[in-house]
Amino acid sequence: MSPLEQTPLQRERARTIFQKGAPGRRAFVCPELDVPAVDASELLPERFRRRQPPRLPEVSEPEIVRHYVGISKRNFDLDSGFYPLGSCTMKHNPRLHERVAALPGNARLHPLQDAERAQGALELMWNLQGALAEIAGLPHVSLQPSAGSHGELAGVLLTRAYHEDRGGGGRVPNKVLTPDTAHGTNPATVTMAGYEVVKLATDADGGVDLEDLRAKADTDVACLMLTNPNTLGLFDPNIVEIAEIVHGVGATLYYDGANLNAVMGVSRPGDMGFDIVHFNLHKSFTQPHGGGGPGSGPIAVSDRVAPFLPVPLVAQREDGGYELDYGRGRAGSKSIGRLRGFHGNYGCFVRAYAYIRSLGGDGLTDVSEAAVLNANYLLARLRQQGVAEYLPLAYGQLCMHEFVLSGGPMRQRLQIKTLDLAKRLLDFGFHPPTVYFPLLVEEALMVEPTETETRETLDAFAEAIAAILKEAAADPEIARGAPYTTPVRRLDEVAAAKRPIIREALA
């Protein structure tokens, strides 16, 4: 591209903060040394001291602000545009949540503050636990896990503890079943917890293949990990039978809460027969994604798994006050122990709690209903736009809160791949849907609009997809060379993996 054709952001060269500043510049002014000066070697022996200081930048405050504000402009974000990433639930992040999370009583509260002086925080956690239990249909909750995948690990470790307790020292099951449409975290988690992964086939309708499940469900199986609706956006109609088969061999049934947005107030995982549910507070409960984190992954479990929950738990005292119950970590307790420091991502609890109080039970049900409505509407709009012949729905007719299209026909007939479609969407001002997942679907495109998008936005998105396909029919090279208008164009990921450069080299 010639210099005249570039956008202003494209013309800017990427320079890191380490390439800015000059010797002597500073932002921080150190408080004065107000204690008696002591000989340096008396404070700390020379051999324990650092020889060369870390080569952090030397920049002033205005430089820092201009730098980071500057790079922020090279980011697309949810406040700025539509983000239909399947399985990510990119719903609006209400700003009230930032305000309440920033209240000093929350933000500046030390985790080891005495319970008597943290009653507000403990009550908030207790209330949140109760709300999550009601939504899940499972009575016992731990808020401790730090993210969805952390909650999954907790679930598998709980399963292990459950089986070891029942087994009384004898042989314990060593396998975990997961559908071939499962999110990548599931198999990784399973291995970390010492189990072997066994994949389950998906049937022609997109649900768990019951024949395959019956064949593989035996007493060697510790757990079946599922999400419902699944990653195809479909509610498994056989869920009750699946639960029976799994419980029949003594295994636990684990619910990956990534798709909870479809069923709040509609159907509860506990009622479907699940023993363990994890929530992603950063999905259905509006904790902002922050560019990748933080998140929070509380779990809710059935009576039979409850004895093994991590410590500490939030408990109510006889006098009506609240405390952190560490008693379970003492000898004689069956708890699996701790999964992290302190008690969880409280900042995320505040936001999730504010959300739940804002919506109430009816509001949360509305959320799921609107999410499902929006997804089905978008699916239908895409069909109306003539998109279905190139991007057919992979399974089924209707969907829940998300749907998966296959780009196979598009690739064959228009010579562009799902990747190219996604990159061209960037030029249209939309974040693309999730691509190439689930692996089961050829050239997969997973679309989750969420309930906070207007009809107008959904229409515009459908029109953009149709326009890109039409453009590709005339000239496939356009999409293949996209994007053209983003701060950088297509990046060489192969080079990045071959010779990784993962930090700025400094003189």
Next chain:
Amino acid sequence: MAEASYPPDLLYHPEHDWARIEDDDSQATLGITWYAQDALGEVVFFEPPALGTILAKDAPYAEVESVKAVSDVVAPLSGEVVEVNHALSESPGTINEDPYGEGWLVKVRLSAPAEREALLDASSYKALLAG
């Protein structure tokens, strides 16, 4: 290598690995097939096993990594590693360009040459791919 190719003088393992056995059955050169490299995409990393490592037929002995996937490399035959292709650390993409020539992975001294009976010839392997 743009076109699928399965040289007739090689033997193939169903996990998409090939073996070229020396005339006297003492040694074999091993690698991954055109199908494997095509499925992976451009290879970005390959770490060979150390010299002297004992390979067991059907067991994985290394990994080949591309941007989008990592794949086990399975030993078609048992033996001891006597040579590794160090050039691949600089140019792992050779595995894609020339999977049967410059893209060889290791050479082994065979411990049980009779294992070759269990391997597929080129046409059987091609049939497996088609089926």
Next chain:
Amino acid sequence: MLAVIGVPTLAEIFERQVPAAVRLQRPLALPDGLGEQDVYEHLRALAERNSSVEDELSFLGAGMYDHYVPALVDMLTERSEFLTPYTPYQPEISQGGLQAMFEYQTAISELTGLPVANASVYEGPSAVAAAAYLAKLHNGRRRLVVSAGLHPHSIQTLRTYAHGYDMEVAEVPLRDGVTDPDAWARAIDERASAAIFAQPNFYGAVEDAAALSAAAKAGAGASGANGAGADAPVVIAQVDPITLGVLASPGECGVDVAVGEGQPLGNRLDFGGPSFGLFAAREQYLRRMPGRIAGETVDVDGRRGFVLTLQTREQHIRREKATSNICTSQALNALAGVVYLAWLGRRGIVELGELLLARTHYARERLAAIDGVEPLHSQPVIRELALRLDADLAAVRRRCALAGVNPGVDVHALGDRPQDRGVLLVAITERRTRQDIDRLAEVLGAAVAAERDAAATSELGVPA
């Protein structure tokens, strides 16, 4: 909309997909929704029942600390462009976040003196567990040798994870406040997968990190003329990043993997989270590192850009062979961290460290002078110190609270170890001035004296 979809009612969309047997037949039993103002008032009322570090003079530490966070961190982390995007899977429109990760990785690499760092993991103790998994993948051995100087939460977390990894945890005791060097050397043999210690340790003591690393490498026994061959266990250090301007870096000390709790770097206390965990290592472990990593590359026009790289290590591609199951990086918290480090700057991190060193030393002198209070050990301290009280610690703390002072953490209540009864952990940050320390000495002194009097009185056999 229903017309476009082709169904008469919304209810039908659910009826056709969700079996009646699992439909919830009643509304969710939750309080009714409230408008923003009412939600705000409710949350504010709850927050007012918490005593934050604004409400008392606090010396609480033990892993999270009340450092001063400059206003520009809040301003930047509240920006839509940093707060609301997802993980950067479409790098062309995520250069801001990816560059911030790259800068953060550079900063952590500099702090730790180790060449490769990831874009962060969840927090401190689980970072230790992640490092142990790296060791397991690296050498396949089963034993984790762990100094008792590690934070109790780290040890507990490690035990939980180790059960899943099928690894055992062997704890090495302290002597004179630091890891017992003889016990450490004895514990590390050819079965050891990793050797793990904290710097500074949980009781505030500065360890001889170089000696611990060297002993771990020599102690593998078995192979290698130089003792540090492929059979040496992976040496892991849990570090406090705020001290790394002054203390010798893990890289300088022969450590292989450095992990730590990142909260002191520009992050809130938030009653324990979210924060971030730092994770850095020697070059050879790059492909075994968990979590996200941002890498540099170029676009089709030759522009410098950044992408998530080495993703095959991560869960979503390698699946069962993944180096971890960590999906989230703590991107926003790590951003706060790198902005804070840029704000501190090359000289600031050293000056801050020196200030903490001086004030902590002063605090120990003042507090040790109190009757009934003695330092737990006489090792160098840098930002935290441990005291043993010859008085009922819980009662002492209650008295201090009445005077508006929180003197520190009751260590026994935290870690449940019998030898920690009566031990108080006092944290010093740059927000605790000399005046504050003097006030602590005064209040603590009075409280200890009062409790010792009360105990003495009751010992004289005053009838119940």
